[in-house]
Amino acid sequence: MKRKKGRSFWWIVHSWLGLKLSIFLSFILLTGTLAVFAHEIDWLVTPAMRVTPQDAPQASWGKLAEAAARTDPSARLQTLYAPLDPWFAAEAWMDHGKGAPSRVYIDPWTAQVTGTHGWANAHRFLRQVHRHLMLPTKIGIPIVCSLALLLVISLVTGIVTYKKWWRGFLRRPRGGDARRLTGDLHRLGGVWSLWFVALIAVTGIWYLVETLGGNAPVPKLPQVTTLVPLPTKPALDRMVELVRRERPTLQIREIRFTQDNGLIFLGQDQAWLVRDRANGVAIDPSTGRVTMSLDGRDLSVHQRISEMADPLHFGTLGGIATKIIWFVFGALLTALAVTGATIYTLRLAKEGQAVERNLKVAWTGMGAWAYVCTALVLLALALTPGAIVGAS
Structure with missing residues (x-):
């Protein structure tokens, strides 16, 4: 009896969270999934990007x-x-x-x-709406990242509720009725995505820690005392060669032309799972002298964790191959959020009930959370023009 009550409690927690926040969770998961291929979406809709x-x-x-x-x-x-x-x-x-x-x-x-x-563009929209709902980052990031805690609870309660879950990887969904089929698909998708839920939850919690003051320090680039005009083509190419002599293994992915710091060359080097900003060379354009050299292998543990978060969260660590994997499992997580609410609806709905009536059952079950979650989504969309077009 105690075991049965325990499982019932875990099931109530799992279904309550999944239902009450399903609108907001589905929106964040969907935008995050699309954000994996945000650059590719822009490539499809912007002919100038295609070569x-x-x-x-x-x-x-x-x-x-x-x-x-x-x-x-x-x-x-x-x-x-x-x-x-x-x-x-x-x-x-x-x-x-x-x-x-x-x-x-x-x-x-x-x-x-x-x-x-x-x-x-699509990349800016998906990044900003997924990251902080177009709200000020100090407000929006904690709201979005709080869903990482929801994912952790859903992960734990789902495992506890699904008896002998490790047998479910190859369990075929049963037919017969929509409720049974949806439940089986939900469990099947859940066990296959356990690793991905854990990964997204951990990186999401890390983003929450960062925005609450636990962010790792970013190396400060040196100041240049003499401001000079942007280098000409030959001068820039000479500086590129200078950087390559200084760091032969640096794959330059970005050049920043800053008014205060001269030229900064960033990219990938021998450190794995870091953003481009972790590897770089700064040059004073007035003298052609290297003023700083950054190597991702020299980062502290705190900084390394910070640099790993983005490649792991968005699946960019292995190029197009890992992005496809992240997209597929992101779509699966979005489907789990939707099917979770569907299971609740089918459990309460009567046989042959109209779709409109089923939606009403789900909306009623969400209670006040339906209005809160919908308001957050609509607010993010309403703020989009000013947040992107008017950004500086």
Whole structure:
């Protein structure tokens, strides 16, 4: 009797959380899943981002910077990015002095500008709505990351509720009625996604820790005493060669043209599971002298954990292959959030009941949480134009 009561308690907790917060949880899981391929979505809808890979050496960084600067002489070249994949154009961010920067896309082989674009795109929308609901980060990030705690509770209660869950990996869903089939599919998807739920929950909790004051310090880049104009193409290419002599293993993925710090070259090196910012070389453009060299292998444990969070959370650690895996399991988690609410609805609904009536049953079961979760989603969408287009 005690075991039965214990399982009933865990089941109540699991189903209560899954139902009450299903709207908000489904929204965050869906936007996070789409965010895995946010750049690819932009590639599909923005012709200027698409290029044809060529069997030839790519243009130099200097040529790319020169092409971007020619496009809008009144703007300042802020950042230059290498192509994400061979079929992507290089991207430059142009600073206009106020408001958000604009984007310039450049063919990495011919150094020809393929087009320009504003700041708002699918990547910015999905990143910001998934990360902090377009709200100020100090408010939005804790709200979103609190769902990581929900995932932990759902993980534990799901395992306790599903007796001998380890046998469920190959258990075939039963037919017969919608409630039984939905329940079996929910359990099947749950056991296969256990590792992914744990991963997303742990990284989500880490983001929560960071926003509450536990963030790791980011290395400060050196100051440059003499401000000079942006380097010309030959000068930039010479500095690129200087960086390559200084750090032969550094794969340059980004160049920042900053007013205070000169030139900063960032990318991937020998450290695994770190963001591009963990590896870099800073150069004083007035002297051509290397002022700082960053190596991801020198990070503290605290910093290394911080750098690992993004590659693990969004699945970028292994390129397109891991992104596909993360997308599939992200879609599976979203389906689990939806089927959890569906199971509740089917349990209470009468046989042959209309869909509208079933939805009403689910909405009523959510109680006041239905209005709170829906309000958060609608608020994020309403804030989108100002949060993205008006971003600085």
